[in-house]
Amino acid sequence: MKQNSSLFRKKTVDQILRDANSAENGGLAKILGVRDLVSLGIAAIVGAGIFSTIGVASYNGGPAVSLLFIFTAIACVFTALSYAQFASTVPVSGSAYTYAYVAFGELFAWIIGWSLILEYAVSNMVVAISWSEYFTGMLKGFGIVLPGWLTVNHETASDAFAKLQSAGVAEMSTYERFAAAAYEQSPVIGDFHIMLNLPAGLVTLLITALVYIGIRESRTASNIMVVLKIGVVLLVIFAGAFYVKPENWSPFAPNGIKGVMGGVASVFFAFIGFDSISTTAEECKNPQRDMPKAMIYCLIICTVLYVLITLVLTGMVNYTELKVSDPLAFVFEKNGLDFMAGVISVSSVIAITSALLVYQLGQPRIWMTMSRDGLLWKKFSKIHPKYQTPSFATIVTGFVVGIPALFFKMDFFVDLTSVGTFFAFILVCGGVLYLDHTGISAQSKFRVPYLNGKYLVGALLILAIAGLSIYGQSVVDEWIGMSAMEIVEHKLLTIIFWITWCILAVMSFKHNFSILPVAGILTNLYLMTELGSSNWLIFVIWLAIGLVIYFSYGYRKSKLAKSTV
Numbered sequence: 001m002k003q004n005s006s007l008f009r010k011k012t013v014d015q016i017l018r019d020a021n022s023a024e025n026g027g028l029a030k031i032l033g034v035r036d037l038v039s040l041g042i043a044a045i046v047g048a049g050i051f052s053t054i055g056v057a058s059y060n061g062g063p064a065v066s067l068l069f070i071f072t073a074i075a076c077v078f079t080a081l082s083y084a085q086f087a088s089t090v091p092v093s094g095s096a097y098t099y100a101y102v103a104f105g106e107l108f109a110w111i112i113g114w115s116l117i118l119e120y121a122v123s124n125m126v127v128a129i130s131w132s133e134y135f136t137g138m139l140k141g142f143g144i145v146l147p148g149w150l151t152v153n154h155e156t157a158s159d160a161f162a163k164l165q166s167a168g169v170a171e172m173s174t175y176e177r178f179a180a181a182a183y184e185q186s187p188v189i190g191d192f193h194i195m196l197n198l199p200a201g202l203v204t205l206l207i208t209a210l211v212y213i214g215i216r217e218s219r220t221a222s223n224i225m226v227v228l229k230i231g232v233v234l235l236v237i238f239a240g241a242f243y244v245k246p247e248n249w250s251p252f253a254p255n256g257i258k259g260v261m262g263g264v265a266s267v268f269f270a271f272i273g274f275d276s277i278s279t280t281a282e283e284c285k286n287p288q289r290d291m292p293k294a295m296i297y298c299l300i301i302c303t304v305l306y307v308l309i310t311l312v313l314t315g316m317v318n319y320t321e322l323k324v325s326d327p328l329a330f331v332f333e334k335n336g337l338d339f340m341a342g343v344i345s346v347s348s349v350i351a352i353t354s355a356l357l358v359y360q361l362g363q364p365r366i367w368m369t370m371s372r373d374g375l376l377w378k379k380f381s382k383i384h385p386k387y388q389t390p391s392f393a394t395i396v397t398g399f400v401v402g403i404p405a406l407f408f409k410m411d412f413f414v415d416l417t418s419v420g421t422f423f424a425f426i427l428v429c430g431g432v433l434y435l436d437h438t439g440i441s442a443q444s445k446f447r448v449p450y451l452n453g454k455y456l457v458g459a460l461l462i463l464a465i466a467g468l469s470i471y472g473q474s475v476v477d478e479w480i481g482m483s484a485m486e487i488v489e490h491k492l493l494t495i496i497f498w499i500t501w502c503i504l505a506v507m508s509f510k511h512n513f514s515i516l517p518v519a520g521i522l523t524n525l526y527l528m529t530e531l532g533s534s535n536w537l538i539f540v541i542w543l544a545i546g547l548v549i550y551f552s553y554g555y556r557k558s559k560l561a562k563s564t565v
Contacts, residue, residue, distance in 0.1 A: 008105030009560045011373070032283050034290045034297075039226045040361070041277045041298030043354035046229055050270055050306065054313070055327030057267050061260035063314040064253035066307045068260050068267050073303035075527060076271050078520030079425045080299055081448040082432040083275055084292030088446035089435065096275065096424040097366055101373070102440070103431035110554060112427055113370045114546035118420040118539070120366065121400050123272055124204070124359040128405040129153075131352040132199040134326055138345045146199075148182025154195040156409045157183035200405035203356065208398030211360045213387055225354035230305075232347040235340075236328050237308045243335050244315030254319065261530045268418050268527060270306060271299075275424070288445035360401070364393035374561070375554035419539045422528040429520035433513055453515035458505035493529040493536070500525055 032040075057065045086099040097113035136151045149157075160179035163172060172180070186193045253260055277294055284290055313322060316331040324330045328348065333341040368390040371380035384391035432448055435441045468475065479487065487495075504518050555561065 006105070007107040007555075009558075010103075010105045011101045011560065030283055030285050032290075033285055034293050036223065037277050037284065037290055037294035038297050038301075039223045040358050041294055042230070042301060043226050043358045045271060045298060045302045046226075046233065046305065046351070046355070050233065050309065050328075054267075054270060054306075054310065055322040055324050055330070057270075058310060058314050058319050058327070059323040060255065062252060062254040062319040063249045063311065064260045065267065065314075066310040069270070069303065069306045069310060071523075072267050072271055072527065073299060073306075075425075075520065075523035076299055077296070078516055078523060079275075079429055080295040081292075082429045082517055082520055084295050084446050085432055085435065085441070085444050085448050086428060087277075087291040087295075088288040089440065089444040096428045098369055099431050100427055103434040104427065106375075106555075106558060106560060107550075108427065109373075110370075110375055110546065110550045111543060112424050113366060113375070114543065114550075115420040115423050115539075116366050117363065118542055119272065119424065120359050120363040121397070122420070124356060124363070124401045125200075125405045125408065127352060127356045127359065128200040128204050128401065129197060129409070131203050131349065131356060132197050132405075134329075134345055134348045134352060135199050135203070137326055137329065138342075138349050141342045141345060147185070148178060149186035149193070149195050150198045152179050152182050152195060153197055153407055153409045154193065157186070157195050158193070196406045198406070201402045203353065204360075204398060204402035204405055207353065207356045207360050208394060208402070210357065211364070211397075212384075212389060212391060212394045225350055225357070228347055229351035229354060232328070232344060232351055233305050233309060235347075236332075236344065237305070237312055239337075239340060240312040240316050240331065243337075244312060246315065248315050248318050249311075268421070271302070272418070272421050275421075275428075292446040360394070360397060363397040363401075364390045367393040367396070370554075374557045374559040375550065377553075419528070419531060419536060420542075422524050422531075423539075425524045426521050426528075429517045429524070432517040436514060436517075437511055448514060448516050451515040453508040453513050453518050455509070456515050457501075457508040457513070457518055461501050461505050464501075493525075493531075497522070497525050497529055 054065075057068070061068060083096075083099075086096075086102075090098050090102055097109055097116055100112040101109035132151060136146055139146060157179045160172070160176040161183040163176060164180040169177060183193055183195070186195050188194070277291060277298070309328075313327055313331055317334050321334065322330070326345065326348070329341040329344045332338075332344060367376060367380045368383075369381075370376045371378060371393070380390070380393045380396070382390065382392050432441075435444070436450075441447055479491070482491070501522055504513070504521065507513060508515075508518060
């Protein structure tokens with residue numbers, strides 16, 4: 001038998017379905033319908049993004065952030081349609097990893113799988129940390145105060161203490177004063193202050209145990225929490241509407257387009273989650289029919305809620321006051337409605353728990369699928385005989401999420417999550433172009449609506465360049481004033497964006513590409529350009545570690561490596 005040594009060896013749809021249904025892997029319980037999938041999607045999407053990071057986004061961009069939610073939702077719709085086509089073509093766990101295996105080959109599949117590990121694990125760290133902040137706030141409402149050094153990470157506390165020394169207490173926010181006090185009161189070993197976020201670690205442990213027990217229990221818990229979560233959001237919208245002061249919406253974009261786009265990571269983080277639906281494909285009763293519906297329903301519902309809640313928050317208080325970790329409770333407290341703030345805090349603890357649950361469901365199933373293909377150790381694909389869940393992968397996920405959540409701060413993780421997700425989204429949209437071009441789409445029970453982009457992609461490129469030259473003089477001046485090194489450091493992704501658009505215009509003309517997947521690639525890539533370069537450096541390091549694992553283990557052990565050529 002001759003080994004297949006290509007880095008871009010691909011799996012066919014038939015191979016993937018055969019592997020998923022093989023007896024050696026064991027079967028997952030098929031119990032999810034459209035309602036369950038929509039519930040899981042909303043559970044993931046309406047999580048830490050709406051309950052926490054939306055405050056920071058509003059602080060940076062003002063009321064105009066509501067428009068950013070719409071723009072980001074449009075990008076996600078293009079991507080969701082592409083995910084839905086793949087899910088109907090390849091109805092197995094693994095999400096974008098599995099789709100890349102079909103479209104681009106093993107190396108890209110590994111890169112995407114490794115990126116998704118980062119997305120799911122890191123985003124769950126954010127959710128766990130956000131949950132901890134609401135939980136400790138809820139306990140304070142009942143008169144229970146945990147020691148500060150058990151609820152705040154070391155970096156945040158030490159930074160707050162340093163600010164106290166340099167700027168004084170008058171220049172500090174309420175939370176910074178709390179963190180500085182926690183630092184002073186914490187136990188010390190030598191010169192090191194012991195600080196950890198214990199609630200974040202404990203909730204991760206409890207959720208991991210629930211996910212380990214089974215999908216049926218997880219589904220039931222998720223459905224209950226989603227009903228409560230939507231109730232909280234609607235309560236904020238309808239009750240808060242009576243306290244909106246229209247003058248708070250002026251100026252609408254106080255920091256201009258730059259301020260609005262500065263909230264990209266936070267706003268996009270609020271939408272991450274609809275793709276997690278695709279990781280439960282093997283537990284879905286009719287994935288080809290139900291998954292496309294569920295993804296679109298989720299995005300429509302969540303976008304409407306996000307836009308309304310952003311307008312209410314920025315209308316109830318001035319945007320400059322929204323740089324807080326619990327904005328929904330804060331705006332009611334600021335308006336003297338302490339009872340409402342208390343209700344929201346208690347409800348938010350339960351609501352954020354559902355997001356944590358969905359991400360903990362998704363992560364092990366990606367590892368399980370990669371293990372089936374031989375790219376990760378066989379242990380990761382082990383299915384528990386009683387609970388019918390990927391048992392070992394679930395336990396590892398608990399440690400991977402819980403330990404960092406104990407010690408790191410949330411801001412660092414939000415941007416890093418978005419980097420990996422944008423990368424995955426772009427490849428999924430590109431994968432649909434491949435499916436259409438090669439004819440594999442004929443097997444798809446759902447297809448992205450076809451709109452011929454033969455001339456349209458190029459025409460839009462010309463219009464964009466013309467618009468930039470006429471109305472974007474400040475942008476042109478900024479580029480002229482930068483050195484070559486500064487352009488490489490800060491604008492490299494922008495250059496890649498324009499080059500990619502040019503390439504897609506040529507390829508669309510040549511191959512009659514559909515405009516919707518192309519739009520998905522470009523909108524996601526544009527949003528990527530708004531993220532900081534430091535996040536990209538960390539992402540590149542993460543990819544380098546992944547490639548070391550792939551070439552030292554996965555490349556040799558891959559099932560495709562043993563296939564004949």
